[in-house]
Every structure is written in C-alpha cells, then in structure tokens.
Amino acid sequence: QVQLVESGGGLVQAGGSLRLSCAASGSIFSINAMGWYRQAPGKQRELVAAATSGVSTNYADSVKGRFTISRDNRKNTVYLQMNSLKPEDTAVYYCNADLVAVTEGAYRYLEVWGQGTLVTVSS
Numbered sequence: 001q002v003q004l005v006e007s008g009g010g011l012v013q014a015g016g017s018l019r020l021s022c023a024a025s026g027s028i029f030s031i032n033a034m035g036w037y038r039q040a041p042g043k044q045r046e047l048v049a050a051a052t053s054g055v056s057t058n059y060a061d062s063v064k065g066r067f068t069i070s071r072d073n074r075k076n077t078v079y080l081q082m083n084s085l086k087p088e089d090t091a092v093y094y095c096n097a098d099l100v101a102v103t104e105g106a107y108r109y110l111e112v113w114g115q116g117t118l119v120t121v122s123s
C-alpha cells in the first residue's frame with residue numbers, strides 16, 4: 001500500500017510564506033511525477049505545480065514567480081514553497097503522485113492522492 005502524507009498548512013497573513021511537504025511511503029518502485037493541486041470552496045480542483053522525476057516543472061499562471069516546487073527523490077518527498085501569499089491562495093492543497101508500486105513482484109501504475117492540508121491566507 002502506498003500513501004502520501006502532507007504537512008505544513010496553516011494560517012498566514014497576506015504577503016507571508018508557507019512551505020508544504022508531502023512524503024510518499026510504501027511499496028514504491030519509482031515515482032514519475034509529484035505535484036500539488038488545490039481546491040477552494042465552491043471551485044474545482046486545479047493544478048498548482050508539478051515536478052517530474054527529472055528537472056522539469058510546471059506551474060499554474062496564478063502562482064508563477066511566487067511558488068516553487070522541489071523534490072527530494074531519495075526521500076520520495078515533494079515540497080511547495082509558497083511566498084507572497086494572497087487571500088485567493090486560500091484552499092485545501094492536495095499532494096499527488098504518479099508512481100509504480102511493487103507488490104509480491106508485480107508492478108502496478110498508480111495515481112495516489114494525499115488527504116489534503118488547509119492553507120488559509122488572511123487579508
């Protein structure tokens with residue numbers, strides 16, 4: 001079984017910073033990509049940032065220049081450094097991973113989600 005555990009959410013004033021972490025654990029053979037999504041009340045879940053197993057990253061236009069995604073492949077962990085936060089960044093942030101799991105010698109492709117962590121930015 002594979003799971004993602006997120007941490008780092010909380011309440012911050014506009015202009016402040018937060019750092020989210022997400023660690024993948026379990027019977028993991030390889031991780032192709034890890035990323036962060038968010039869902040604000042009444043809105044659809046949207047991609048915030050993603051990082052492949054190499055150095056490729058992509059960001060939502062709304063966070064470019066403010067957020068930075070990074071990975072520690074040895075720890076199967078992805079981070080999201082969020083600076084210059086705005087009230088419109090308020091949302092539940094979800095970690096996502098595309099990975100290959102191995103169980104009793106069988107390999108399976110999985111897309112796994114974390115439980116979500118709430119980020120609230122006050123004005």
